[in-house]
Amino acid sequence: MADPIYNVLFLCTGNSARSILAESILAKDGAGRFRAFSAGSRPKGVVHPLALxxxxxxxxxxxxxxxxxxxxxxxxxxxxxxxxxxxxxSAAGEACPLWPGQPMTAHWGIEDPAAVEGTDIQREAAFVAAFRYMKNRISVFTALPMRSLEHIALGSRLAEIGQLEGATKPRPSAA
Incomplete structure (x- = not known):
């Protein structure tokens, strides 16, 4: 029996940088096992030139x-x-649509490279760092033995991946 091909959606608010990086990385590194997509809650309408x-x-x-x-x-x-x-x-804190098929979800937050101000070199370095952090997460994700992991164990591993180097710190909730 052939291994399934998994559909993966990366979400960000503007869908111009981080989610785009993730879509492209998984499209190449997960070829044959994963289909990658990205989207945003309030898309910018253009892909950031430094991401490209x-x-x-x-x-x-x-x-x-x-x-x-x-x-x-x-x-x-x-x-x-x-x-x-x-x-x-931001996207993690928003009410997402109901996704058909009840997919597994996790938060893999990293700092927004598009928000970095400074010289062209500093801005590009922020995109390189975001690329590296996302590639790291995707490498760990694609190495998971999907078919042999139980649902709960897989959910735990997905959450752990989100805490790898470069993870954003969760904001304290208002009490």
């Missing part, structure tokens, strides 16, 4: 990448997701 530059510099695909609304993936004709990962704290 960094992806291209590391040999990752950029063709077809676009900033899109997460509602595209909540429709009945959308691919059914197996996994949905938020990669920014």
């Amino acid at each position: 530059k960094v992806l291209e510099s590391y040999g990752y695909p950029t063709a077809g990448l676009r900033s899109k609304n997460w509602e595209e993936f909540a429709r009945t004709d959308a691919p059914v997701m197996d996994f949905v990962f938020t990669v920014c704290d």
